[in-house]
Amino acid sequence: MDFLRPTTWAEALEARAAFPGAVAIAGGTDVMVGINFGRLRPASLLDLTRVAGLQEWGTEDGAVRLGAGVSYARVIGELGDRLPGLAMAARTIGSPQIRNRGTVAGNLATASPAGDAHPALLAADAEVEVASVRGTRRMPVRDFYTGVKRTALAPDELIAAVSVVPPSGPQQFSKIGTRNAMVVSVAAFGLALHPDRRAVGTGIGSAAPTPRRAPAAEEFLAGELTSAGLWESRAELPEATAARFGELVAAAAAPIDDVRGTARYRVHALSVIARRALTWAWADYRNDPAKEI
Amino acid sequence: MSAPTRVPAGAPEHLTGPGSGGVGDDAERPDGVLKVRGEFAYGSDLWMADMLWGATLRSPHPYARIRSVDTSAALATPGVRAVLTADDVPGEKVYGLELADQPVLALDVVRYQGEPVALVAADHPETARLAATRIRVDYEVWEPVTDARTALGHRTGNQVHDSAPEVTELSRENAHLHPQGNLVRHLKIRKGDPAPAADVVVVGEYEVGMQDQAFLGPESGLAVPAEDGGVELHVATQWLHVDQRQICSALGLPPGQVRLTLAGVGGAFGGREDLSMHVHACLLALRTGRPVKMSYNREESFFGHVHRHPATMRYEHGATRDGQLVYVKAEIYFDGGAYASSTPAVVGNGGTMGIGPYVVPSVHVDCYGAYTNNPPCGAMRGFGSVQTAFGYESQMDALAAELGMDPVELRCRNAMEQGSTTPTGQVVDSPAPVAELLRRLAAMPLPTRDDGGEVDLRDMPGGVSNTTHGEGVRRGVGYAVAYKNVGFSEGYDDYSTARVRLEVVGGEPTATVHTAAAEVGQGLVTVEQQIARTELGVERVVVHPKDTTVGSAGSTSASRQTYVTGGAVKAACEAVREQVLARAQRLVGRTVPDLRLAGGAVVSDSEDITVPLADLLGDDVLEETLEWRHRPTEAIDPETGQGFAHVQYAFSAHRAVVDVDTELGLVKVVEMACTQDVGKAINPQAVIGQIQGGTAQGLGLAVMEEILIKDGTVRNPSFTDYLIPTILDMPPMRIEVLEYADPHAPYGLRGVGEAPNISSGPAVLAAIRAATGLPLARVPVRPEHLTGT
């Protein structure tokens, strides 16, 4: 096994291109588990923790650009106001020790359907910036997941950053686990209300081969809020609307039975957490008239 | 016995510690400073410059015949020093705690997934792992038997039986995993009216999943070949001498050539009572002539030790209209997995104490242990009683509901007390404050519900995962009481050996206590010091490393070490004290009746005598070694189950308060309260620690812990998917400790460790039932059970 330690982004991309058998490692929270248990024996490890600038975040064209090396702990500590949904999700990931090392980009690269960042990224319409020696491209996060633990990343590409536009409305994240901390999700849900464009964003985790959105639920809710004038009035949300939204979110899922839960439970739980997340988000929206739209 | 030829880094040293304190004090652990400084050497910390690493190749199949094993590619791997199979086991090829039925390395058949097939020793763990993957084993895969009742010949799905089957016949009908059939043990209790009738009858069936001990320190040890052709094994274990017996048998060496020293133990809870890497490391060390370290990773650990038996149980309780129990019938099946381990004793406990600490005139129990192709099951804290407590306490709640009675009141009305007769016909001859434990619990204030103010997610079911802000949450309260035998039962010669030395070191009188009793974290080394301080009146007490140069202490299990090894240390100290006092009498020149040892001197209250031990002993060393036994128990009658089976019982009760998110099926335990009679708290702080820790393990089984098995294959051998409680899952606890002395036990003490692990889970289950109104027949309770999904 080789250990590659580029210090610049250009070196990293060159190494990525030159060593197709290399596995990129940042926080190591997935890669090292594979190595420790003999399931992963890459020809080389491509360590990204020394790449200058990768641990930075900044704002670009109104969006927060999160470098691939930014840890969950920093998302929670530094971006809770700008990326609330992602910060809420980050707070549920693993342990404090994991959150000090693990990164959103790592969650994307592993692309486990159970990755906690995905529902929040989907709901917020995040963009993934990937790069290779051939150049840089950006794609909506929903196009990034192509199968169970498969992504749109080409063999010579690395994730450079994730861009998320700070929301114009409230966001929520809710995750089911069978323990009250440090648990892999049985089902997860991310919600973003976008009052500026009268839209709704959703993300579902652990309930389909890939993280996915619930388009029918989004359209339904956006339609209801618009037709009833609720975006403007900020009036109480009818219970039936929230319930229907929950059902539509659950209908978008295609879960399986596994050691963490049954498919039936996942569908049921999604309907509940989607409904609750909406009621909390709506309460936030009603209580926060400061954010004029 | 010869000294170790070479001493590895991390070999144990004498423990002294800065502490003080005698019996009844919160004495400080002598290993505490080492532990907080990261200097306490656990089995996995041992190290020698030229050591090799051992690795184990395990069967991927739960049931298969081995056609052939080809080790050539593994042997050809650079850095590999040895590859061994069953052919290389020089002595007996099978071992076991109670029945020798488990191969050291697979013979012709593998009977569970993870059964060791071959061993590798190499320069680096990665080389050893890699070489193990290069061993080619040709398996003829067979259909596994994975259900205990099926194994015993019942038709699958046949849940209700009118009478106990003739197991000796039934066990021969189905696949025979072992020549002796699939039945490991059938225990019968037949007491009172064989055809009882009652006003009210409650029938229930219950199931308990397979729990793992989940000790944090992985199975580890270092075997060092000795110059005399023998081997020194430093290992984390629970019972050095039973290990030694089995290792000697497998290696074909006499005990003098297999010398064991206890390495630091990172928790045990029963999971280290059976052998794991012990023989394997010795075989590799003897073959290579080099020290060999073996240390399992977490995945291998799940395959490397026995688990708690899963159980299915059917109970029928009959009572009078006013709540007096008339009879209990129980049919209990323990799945012992592929090898016997301690299944016979687990069946013994499950059967004899299977109806709980209640007085019942007529009892009819059939308790079975079966062989299957599931992972072997054996000892875990609570040993056979944890499972049945879920059954009998669920029944008591169901009966209370049927009668319209308060569940605590019903329990108190039927509670065992001193003088009661157990289902085995044994008269309880020491305090049994079952009703008092329950009444004290019920009198404790309930936690208040914080209705106002901001929701703190960390107090909610689901925690910061943000699943509820109070929606769907209902509170429930549940009670349970349990009892557990202390020490080994049914006629087992249960003893411990202690060697106590008294001398003057550097001007200070110093006692040295040497036993082979395994310190696994519970604090026995502290207790040994406390007893010596109290009995010998000295401050400085050295705990000798635990090894096989002194006689057996028996197992660190069955809540027995403070009782039995504590009893042995006390007795050895008394023998030393007699010598000292006799010397003092001679020195004084006359008989002083109230001479005693205190403050490092022989003193008398009636006369002004103070003879410092430093003066009395000079350079002399006083030493006594003796074996100490508790009162003998007796085997129970095989047809009726009657007999003096158990030497002592421990009693505890729990009240659980839970919040259940009834829509999502998520549980937050809000508070656990516990009352326990400990006879005498030798170290009150350690007693509380045992109650808290035992409570946590019971809570874990109730709501999250289960080894999931499909077709004999373990689906969650990791801490990612085998979940144990975190600090956010454990609630604050209220604890009341009672001290009603057992007149038969040293200092009146009762074993402490297991009882709280038995009563906590059923209390949590009862509280969840109270919150949800659901019957809940299985633990661990999953969200699916609470939401009907």
Next chain:
Amino acid sequence: MRLTCTVNGASQQVDDVWEGESLLYVLRERMGLPGSKNACEQGECGSCTVYLDGLPVCACLVAAGQAEGRQVGTVEGLAGAAALSPVQQAFLDAGAVQCGFCTPGLLVATHDLLTRSGRPSDPEIREALAGNLCRCTGYEKILDAVRLAAERMSEPGAHR
């Protein structure tokens, strides 16, 4: 490969490190610092918690090469020149140590918590220590220990 880093303030250099080794393995088997524990090696127990450039992390999930040139702090370095740090002393006094296998990781995590937050609330303590499994204590005495250490460390002139 060769690995050079600073551990508990002292420079350490080891050779022949296999690239797949974790920082935990290197500390335990190559540097003679077995205080950090190997309970799960999958980031699920916290027993291997060490400081890496000032942040508590699971040493089992740090590839050895990632520690090159970094500052590592382990349980062995917590006390500094003192016999015991206040956190270590509090764990002893509160009876928070049983088998002790979780203890090194909990001590580092607690040290970090109390360095960042002087007098944390119980929920804060629980959330901060939720990554450290303990199988012996049921956590009650660990909470006691953290509260005790916080109290002692917030006294004027207290040693950290």
